[in-house]
Amino acid sequence: MTITSAGTPTSNNTDNVASMVLNVPTGVSDDDLILFMGSCDGTGYSLPTGFIQIFDTAHSSNASMLAYRKASSEPASYTINVKTGTERGIGIFAIYSGVDVDAGPDVSSSNTGTSSTGSITSITPSEDNELVVAFIGTEDGNAGNPITTSWPSSLVSLVDNVNGPPGSGAGSAAGAFAAVIQTTAGAVSGSIALSITSTWATLAASFKESAAIGGTILTHRMRY
Numbered sequence: 001m002t003i004t005s006a007g008t009p010t011s012n013n014t015d016n017v018a019s020m021v022l023n024v025p026t027g028v029s030d031d032d033l034i035l036f037m038g039s040c041d042g043t044g045y046s047l048p049t050g051f052i053q054i055f056d057t058a059h060s061s062n063a064s065m066l067a068y069r070k071a072s073s074e075p076a077s078y079t080i081n082v083k084t085g086t087e088r089g090i091g092i093f094a095i096y097s098g099v100d101v102d103a104g105p106d107v108s109s110s111n112t113g114t115s116s117t118g119s120i121t122s123i124t125p126s127e128d129n130e131l132v133v134a135f136i137g138t139e140d141g142n143a144g145n146p147i148t149t150s151w152p153s154s155l156v157s158l159v160d161n162v163n164g165p166p167g168s169g170a171g172s173a174a175g176a177f178a179a180v181i182q183t184t185a186g187a188v189s190g191s192i193a194l195s196i197t198s199t200w201a202t203l204a205a206s207f208k209e210s211a212a213i214g215g216t217i218l219t220h221r222m223r224y
Contacts, residue, residue, distance in 0.1 A: 004096065006032050009093060009177065010024070010025050010092070011093075011163040012080075014082055019079050019082060020080050021079055022077060022078050022080050023077045023093070024076060024077060028074050029071065030071055031070060031097075032071040032099070034071050036092070037065065037177055038090065039089055039090055039174060039175035041088050042063070042084055042087045045063075045080050052069060053065065055203045057110050057137075062201075063137075069101075100210045103208055105206065106127070107125060108203075108204060115197060118136045119202060120192065123188055123189070123206055125185045128182065129182065130181075130185065131179065131207045133179045133205055134204040138175070140168060141168050142161065142168055145161065146161055147174045149194070152189065153190075154188050158178055
């Protein structure tokens with residue numbers, strides 16, 4: 001079953017408050033993959049209800065999260081809570097159909113650093129037609145402006161600090177999201193050029209497609 005994007009990704013921010021309401025993209029159906037990506041000052045955001053964490057990575061005075069869930073009777077929105085106090089940050093939802101959500105991520109990687117260039121630790125999907133997603137969180141909000149100037153050529157930029165926090169400097173986190181649905185399995189890695197020097201974290205993962213036979217969706221199972 002071919003993986004497709006289901007709706008336009010949504011985003012929102014916390015601007016020195018303890019939580020935000022993040023809308024679920026329109027067009028979501030049961031069994032879709034819902035991705036949550038967030039970058040927040042302090043110790044970051046709490047895991048949204050019903051989501052499974054892939055990464056929750058501390059970097060400088062911020063933390064970035066990548067998590068997912070299998071859609072089921074989805075509400076119009078989720079409340080995303082700051083772990084401690086009131087902080088600035090950005091949260092993003094993206095939805096994809098045709099994903100084997102039950103199997104979880106096929107491969108994943110994370111990386112951190114401080115520079116004007118983020119770096120994605122290479123991941124290589126094990127099958128053709130996988131979804132590859134990448135998120136970069138930074139310690140600098142850049143006043144709500146885009147934080148990246150280029151991604152690796154294999155990835156398509158989808159959200160870049162849209163509805164991100166209005167502040168700048170180390171007191172305001174930011175985030176950007178890119179993805180690709182590969183036809184042929186291949187390694188994804190490379191550099192993300194940032195608009196300003198910052199402490200950053202990159203989080204990447206791939207997901208297999210569901211298998212459909214005779215109108216029935218059969219999912220890949222975890223191999224042991």
